[in-house]
Amino acid sequence: METILIVDDEKEMCWMLSNLLREEKYQPITAGNAQEALKAVNKTSPELILLDLRLPDLDGIEVLKKLKNLDRNLPVIMLTAYGDISSAAKAMKLGAVDYITKPFDNNGLLQLIKKTLQIKYLSREFKNLNLPLGDKLAIGEVMGNSPQIRHIFEQVMIVAPTNMTVILWGESGTGKELISQMIHHHSPRRDKPFIPIDCGTFPESLIESELFGHEKGAFTGAETSKEGRFELAEGGTIFLDEINSLTESTQRRFLRVLEE
Secondary structure, rough: EEEEEEEEOOOOHHHHHHHEEEEEEEEEEOOOHHHHHHHHHHHHHOOOOEOOOOOOOHHHHHHHHHHHHOOOOOOOHHHHHHHHHHHHHHHHHHEEEEOEEEOOOOHHHHHHHHHHHHHHHHHHHHOOOOOOOHHHHHHHHHHHOOOOHHHHHHHHHHOOOOOOOOOOOOOOOHHHHHHHHHHHHHOOOOOEEEEEEEEHOOOOHHHHHHHOOOOOOOOOOOOOOOOOOOHHHOOEEEEEHHHHOOOHHHHHHHHHHHOO
């Protein structure tokens, strides 16, 4: 049973998230401030952290930095209000896995948690093999050694050095994000950000702002300027998960971006 640390000063939010996680057979623990969170990490070694951006004793960004100093491989998902999205984007540059805005869709959050933990465990298996990530033996021991899998790895090594757009097909849970991380790892962009975005977690009214950002005052409620995911990924790799969940009109606009 994986332990997940919830860091939020709102008791109602901690209670709701704890119940949601227990229903999915996770072990939730809670912390109401930064000091409690850091103690909990040292004491319980959670598998994942849900971290609110606004805490009473320390800014969520500073908490993230401290958590990454304790364990840079510890996955952290930021919880934020829409008005704090620019700070959440900054958190991703500092190593947060992703962020989700309040109020959030329970299923979307659970899917993000599941995917994050899967990637963490696969990455841990790679490291335990004491072989380079790109070594075919190491990959084969973790993901199999069938002709189809070997063909995928050969394709990864072909496209990784290029700047071409890559599309990955596969059912949920088959390792699309892991393959995209492998492409990034073997590319000249490996030292730049790897920015994933689950297109299915954002309503159509917000997806363009998420991807491309906006300037202050661009529309009602845009109280601050915001960097989009494409801008955050500059020089690196952007992974667009579940792109088929976008509406046809949004996909058409998206095609122009990818082409140009």
